[in-house]
Amino acid sequence: LASSSKAIIILEQCGKNKGYKEMDVCGFCPEDGCCLLDGPEKIESTINMKTLWKNISVEGIDIVFSRDAGRYICDYTYYTSLYYGNGKAAFIHVPPLSKLVTADFLGKALQIIILEMLKQCGEKNEKGWFTED
Template identity: 80%
Template sequence: LQLPVVYQKAKEQVVKIWTTLQPLLTVHVGLASSTTLIILEQCGKNKGYQDRDACGFHPEGACCVLDGPEKIESAINMKTLQKSISVEGIDIIFSRDAGRYVCDYTYYTSLYYGSGRAAFIHVPPLSKSVTADFLGKALQTIILAMLEQCGVDHI
């Protein structure tokens, strides 16, 4: 499911995922155009959304959920994950700041409605060294490790 770079639409889709599918874990993947790394995001932040989205809007009160907690941590320990996996050809790092834009907004919303059972991975743009096939295999490795942390056997 591809989410638009629009706060409200992204929120609607994330809420729909949690209310209709009720997944064990939701993994979101976003483009970080200025990186060459894969970035595992640990938490989502509720406030600070001043930048306007693709439609020219920003959230009311510059926050995701009125009266929601300041930040929500993922149930997945991203630092442990980052230390335990490797993908040849690309570095994987850990982050506690998903950027206060639609990616972070989406992540916080998913963590809120999923009670922490969400993950967010920032990926670099496709290039000669980072092909769609390469990135897909890297994401598969990462997501399988996340599921192991959740106590799920390989699918």
């Protein structure tokens, strides 16, 4: 969850391997402060989040592009997903539900974002797994 006084969705582009110093809620902190001892410094998603960010808008909520998900459970999860998925992962920080951001509203915003992601994947996919029908 992205905490803010304003409703913001954050599209993350990459996960970083090092810099983890804080324990998560279960008391876990990665060994030597990195996700994978032999892993690359950072891993980019195959989804171009910057292009996605430029191509979409959702009335009533700000959408921002980011290259740093922080050094807590979010980035750790994203980095390991990118690593084991060969870059085929996406991470979106969402605001907490509130009177301004209802579950229905957030669901519709995420639907717009995910459909745009699938379009990108479809452009790269020779087997045609994605169609707009």
